[in-house]
Amino acid sequence: MTEVTPIGQLLGVWIAAGLTLLIFSFIYKDNPAFKFAEALFLGVSLGYTAVNTYWNSIAPQVIRPLTPGVNFDAWVLLPVFLGLCIILRVIPSLSWLSRMAFAVYIAGYAGMAIPNEISGRLLPQVGSTMAPFTAATWYITPVILLGVFCTMMYFFFSLEHKGAVGRISRIGVVFVMISFGASFGYTVMARVSLLIGRMQFLFFDWLGLPN
Numbered sequence: 001m002t003e004v005t006p007i008g009q010l011l012g013v014w015i016a017a018g019l020t021l022l023i024f025s026f027i028y029k030d031n032p033a034f035k036f037a038e039a040l041f042l043g044v045s046l047g048y049t050a051v052n053t054y055w056n057s058i059a060p061q062v063i064r065p066l067t068p069g070v071n072f073d074a075w076v077l078l079p080v081f082l083g084l085c086i087i088l089r090v091i092p093s094l095s096w097l098s099r100m101a102f103a104v105y106i107a108g109y110a111g112m113a114i115p116n117e118i119s120g121r122l123l124p125q126v127g128s129t130m131a132p133f134t135a136a137t138w139y140i141t142p143v144i145l146l147g148v149f150c151t152m153m154y155f156f157f158s159l160e161h162k163g164a165v166g167r168i169s170r171i172g173v174v175f176v177m178i179s180f181g182a183s184f185g186y187t188v189m190a191r192v193s194l195l196i197g198r199m200q201f202l203f204f205d206w207l208g209l210p211n
Helices: 006-027 032-063 074-090 096-129 141-154 163-206
Strands: none
Touching (some): 032 074
16 A cells, blocks of 8 residues: 655645635635535545446446356346336436336335334334333433324324314424424534534644644
């Protein structure tokens, strides 16, 4: 493995800092510098994804099994055919073939994902709502039960939301808004942490300010 020289490392820092500043220029307004950095990022990402997909998926799972005299596997022709059918969607006269491939893909994915979602998400959440009353959870378990019941009533449209049902539904809206707010706050926190990381890179790695 080639060792990175100090000059190469310094050049990489300057290029990364320059591209970061070009991206940050969008804060002022949309400009050609930002468009260049955006196009460069998309191009490099697509190029890396294409090369990585070829060497990690197409070459070992398609080309190698279909090479005569090596480990020829005729069953590989079936997924290759379905994949080509998906590509045919760009041709209007042959786009109907893509429906068959999409149907197989969606059915297979649903068959694998639904049991995992039920066992990995639904059942644990149902079990959490029925947690036993203990000295440590006596105050939170009723709140969880109330939130689940009121939220389900809000999404139960067979009854008109009036009277007691309406009041319960409004409580459910409060729990839904709290959930959305917490999710949004978590997303903002993650984005701010990325911003802090880039600012630390600019100040300490690029400008060399004391940490």
